[in-house]
Amino acid sequence: MRFVDEYRDPDLARALSAKISTLAEPGRHYKLMEVCGGHTHAIYRFGVHDFLPETVELVHGPGCPVCVIPMGRVDDGMAIAERNPDVILTCFGDMMRVPGSNGSFLDGNARGADIRMVYSPLDALRIARQNPDRQVIFYAIGFETTAPSTALTLVRAKREGITNFSVFCNHVTIIPAIKAILDSPDLRLDAFVGPGHVSTVIGCRPYEFIPRDHGKPLVCAGFEPLDVLQAIEMIMRQLADGRAEVENQYARIVPWDGNRQALATMADVFELRPYFEWRGLGFISHSALKLSQRYADFDTELRYDVPGVRVADPKSCQCGEVLKGVLKPWECKVFGTACTPETPIGTCMVSSEGACAAYYNYGRYAKKRLPLHV
Amino acid sequence: MPKQFTEAEVIERIEDMRRRRPRFTDTQITMSHGSGGKASRQLVEGLIVPLLDNPALACLGDAARVQVEGATLALTTDSFVVHPLAFPGGSIGELAVNGTVNDLAAAGARPISLAAALILEEGLDAEVLRGELEAMAAAAQQAGVPVVTGDTKVVERGKADGLYITTTGVGLVASDVALAPELVQPGDKVLVSGTVGEHGMAIMLARGQVDLDADIRSDTAPLWPLAEALLATCGADLHCMRDATRGGVATVLNEIVLTCQLGAVVIEDKVPLRPEVVGACELLGIDPLYVANEGKLVAFVAPDRADEALEALRAHPTGAAAAIIGEVAEEPAGRVLGRTGFGGHRMIDMLVGDPLPRIC
Amino acid sequence: MAVPLTVVEAGALDARCRDDDGREEVVAVELVGPVGAGDRVLVHAGVALERLTPHVAAGPAPTQSSEAVL
Numbered sequence: 001m002r003f004v005d006e007y008r009d010p011d012l013a014r015a016l017s018a019k020i021s022t023l024a025e026p027g028r029h030y031k032l033m034e035v036c037g038g039h040t041h042a043i044y045r046f047g048v049h050d051f052l053p054e055t056v057e058l059v060h061g062p063g064c065p066v067c068v069i070p071m072g073r074v075d076d077g078m079a080i081a082e083r084n085p086d087v088i089l090t091c092f093g094d095m096m097r098v099p100g101s102n103g104s105f106l107d108g109n110a111r112g113a114d115i116r117m118v119y120s121p122l123d124a125l126r127i128a129r130q131n132p133d134r135q136v137i138f139y140a141i142g143f144e145t146t147a148p149s150t151a152l153t154l155v156r157a158k159r160e161g162i163t164n165f166s167v168f169c170n171h172v173t174i175i176p177a178i179k180a181i182l183d184s185p186d187l188r189l190d191a192f193v194g195p196g197h198v199s200t201v202i203g204c205r206p207y208e209f210i211p212r213d214h215g216k217p218l219v220c221a222g223f224e225p226l227d228v229l230q231a232i233e234m235i236m237r238q239l240a241d242g243r244a245e246v247e248n249q250y251a252r253i254v255p256w257d258g259n260r261q262a263l264a265t266m267a268d269v270f271e272l273r274p275y276f277e278w279r280g281l282g283f284i285s286h287s288a289l290k291l292s293q294r295y296a297d298f299d300t301e302l303r304y305d306v307p308g309v310r311v312a313d314p315k316s317c318q319c320g321e322v323l324k325g326v327l328k329p330w331e332c333k334v335f336g337t338a339c340t341p342e343t344p345i346g347t348c349m350v351s352s353e354g355a356c357a358a359y360y361n362y363g364r365y366a367k368k369r370l371p372l373h374v
Numbered sequence: 375m376p377k378q379f380t381e382a383e384v385i386e387r388i389e390d391m392r393r394r395r396p397r398f399t400d401t402q403i404t405m406s407h408g409s410g411g412k413a414s415r416q417l418v419e420g421l422i423v424p425l426l427d428n429p430a431l432a433c434l435g436d437a438a439r440v441q442v443e444g445a446t447l448a449l450t451t452d453s454f455v456v457h458p459l460a461f462p463g464g465s466i467g468e469l470a471v472n473g474t475v476n477d478l479a480a481a482g483a484r485p486i487s488l489a490a491a492l493i494l495e496e497g498l499d500a501e502v503l504r505g506e507l508e509a510m511a512a513a514a515q516q517a518g519v520p521v522v523t524g525d526t527k528v529v530e531r532g533k534a535d536g537l538y539i540t541t542t543g544v545g546l547v548a549s550d551v552a553l554a555p556e557l558v559q560p561g562d563k564v565l566v567s568g569t570v571g572e573h574g575m576a577i578m579l580a581r582g583q584v585d586l587d588a589d590i591r592s593d594t595a596p597l598w599p600l601a602e603a604l605l606a607t608c609g610a611d612l613h614c615m616r617d618a619t620r621g622g623v624a625t626v627l628n629e630i631v632l633t634c635q636l637g638a639v640v641i642e643d644k645v646p647l648r649p650e651v652v653g654a655c656e657l658l659g660i661d662p663l664y665v666a667n668e669g670k671l672v673a674f675v676a677p678d679r680a681d682e683a684l685e686a687l688r689a690h691p692t693g694a695a696a697a698i699i700g701e702v703a704e705e706p707a708g709r710v711l712g713r714t715g716f717g718g719h720r721m722i723d724m725l726v727g728d729p730l731p732r733i734c
Numbered sequence: 735m736a737v738p739l740t741v742v743e744a745g746a747l748d749a750r751c752r753d754d755d756g757r758e759e760v761v762a763v764e765l766v767g768p769v770g771a772g773d774r775v776l777v778h779a780g781v782a783l784e785r786l787t788p789h790v791a792a793g794p795a796p797t798q799s800s801e802a803v804l
Contacts, residue, residue, distance in 0.1 A: 008715050008716040010715070014717070107402075110403070225718065328381075365721055
């Protein structure tokens with residue numbers, strides 16, 4: 001992938017690292033939140049920490065699609081798959097391991113349910129076409145990056161008149177989550193690294209309230225390690241200049257106004273839910289999507305008897321605090337002991353984008369400075 | 375108020391847990407137990423080994439060593455349950471021969487002969503079976519190891535996925551061969567015999583779950599010629615070899631450092647990868663270090679012999695893309711670190727369950 | 735995970751796309767308007783989310799000064 005390699009150049013990384021160190025005011029501690037789980041993953045996967053001064057701290061945000069799914073919604077999906085033998089439940093790979101109170105979808109398969117991993121909701125629709133005698137459900141998760149794919153799939157299903165396909169919609173939206181973080185009293189952040197691919201769809205304008213109302217910079221960033229470092233450098237420059245603005249580091253991909261066609265398709269297919277429960281963050285109003293009236297025939301929640309029971313997180317689980325950035329992964333009581341990637345208690349330990357799993361899998365080594373020129 | 379631990383204490387506590395013998399506490403078998411990662415380790419070391427306990431089994435190598443009247447034999451067995459039966463670059467019959475030959479080779483044993491047990495599902499197309507037997511015969515001939523005995527069972531339709539093959543191999547270990555994770559030393563270089571991740575990715579694409587079209591073929595190949603070349607070139611300076619199958623190179627490295635309680639550093643840029651594999655892995659969010667191989671050796675060699683070892687591997691067509699991918703150090707004990715092409719560091723942990731594509 | 739791909743053969747709804755290393759997949763392109771062979775698109779979960787101008791997609795590595803990219 002030549003396209004990618006040029007964003008992983010260690011010499012450029014060292015140059016940006018030096019600039020960030022220069023911009024950091026001596027004696028000041030900086031807390032920057034990367035909102036998106038894709039960034040959390042990239043930061044640990046590529047060792048971005050190794051290029052930051054110790055006073056620049058990255059706080060992991062709530063933007064991991066799998067992490068914010070509450071336990072009750074996992075149980076709902078499982079109940080539909082287990083009670084209806086004609087159902088093929090499909091979902092993205094990293095959803096398969098999320099624990100519900102009755103185990104994960106992988107456990108459901110071991111008990112005889114038919115839950116399959118797909119790469120795209122269009123693959124789920126293909127399975128529906130190939131299995132006309134089965135009911136195929138797509139268990140949809142994700143922010144505005146993924147919601148357009150689900151929307152487009154529903155448009156096609158309707159156009160083709162496919163009747164054995166429906167969507168169990170858990171799509172969420174990023175702005176209410178950022179608002180919830182900003183309103184949280186126990187967190188003092190200096191700035192945000194904004195989600196790159198979400199912004200491809202929604203553009204940069206929806207973030208303008210952050211500098212305007214809260215006086216904090218946000219820089220939309222790409223997902224290569226140099227993208228993240230450069231976004232941090234841009235944030236540090238804003239802070240040094242005393243500015244607070246929305247800037248776009250990822251201009252090679254993110255248009256300032258987003259993708260209007262995708263937004264129009266989403267507006268046709270979805271409508272806002274009055275409220276939705278987020279794992280750890282609780283109920284947030286107007287923070288999630290359901291199928292619109294026009295697509296009611298494809299709404300799994302209307303087709304099937306869904307338990308819809310709210311299931312409290314295990315008492316020991318502190319995913320909420322981790323998702324809000326209040327706790328670092330290793331500060332959670334059960335991190336790495338009772339809760340590990342193979343026996344996750346909370347969602348943050350499941351997806352490789354979850355702060356806990358990313359830290360456990362990639363970041364768990366003594367942070368003494370390792371030589372870079374071996 | 376519970377005691378608040380520091381980050382370093384938390385990390386140390388986790389290492390203590392990792393060093394303990396894994397326990398098997400699951401109530402049922404899930405697919406994770408077969409993936410070669412942590413769950414597999416819990417099943418093997420937490421249930422199977424304790425119940426069948428004996429010194430040869432406890433070594434947990436690719437093959438067990440058995441002393442017979444002065445000679446050292448290596449014994450190994452492996453079951454093949456791949457779906458689909460044929461995939462780009464190979465098929466179950468070829469895999470069943472090479473897989474067992476390679477377990478012997480990684481143990482430093484010259485493969486002598488194989489036994490094969492076939493489980494056939496009612497309704498299996500006879501032509502498919504004939505084709506797989508021909509593939510076994512061809513692979514056996516290429517590896518120079520005959521299939522000398524076998525068994526056949528037929529199960530009812532729906533009770534098996536067409537065809538399962540179990541092969542058992544016996545090999546001879548020369549008297550001067552000593553290979554074990556405990557022999558690995560700080561400073562040892564880590565070699566891999568070629569490009570990684572092809573078999574697992576070829577299977578994933580052949581299953582048709584992801585709508586990708588890439589020219590990725592399984593790397594199934596017999597490894598004894600490479601193992602023999604390394605043994606001849608390095609002698610006692612070759613400290614350990616492994617066949618990097620399920621769980622990939624990352625899992626093999628973790629198994630070794632957990633046993634010898636040394637650390638390994640992998641220079642990610644040095645890991646040989648075909649661009650098609652890199653592309654498919656990037657797209658699916660899968661780390662190629664965790665993807666299965668069926669024809670790749672990982673070898674630990676004393677540093678001053680590493681270049682000769684590399685030459686020896688590269689002299690053989692199967693090893694043409696061999697590379698030195700890292701080295702062993704005292705620290706961090708029991709862990710594998712990666713130095714990324716970007717210049718940062720990360721842990722390379724054991725795989726948890728099957729590698730599942732991530733979404734965002 | 736979203737990746738940039740190049741359109742090889744465009745239809746009204748779907749396009750066959752290829753990455754720099756020759757791997758191909760069929761991508762739904764309805765959300766980015768009509769595309770033609772040679773166009774670059776950003777693809778997530780089998781759906782093109784954005785069209786990239788050839789200039790930008792093949793663009794230079796990030797510059798060292800943040801002003802230059804703004």
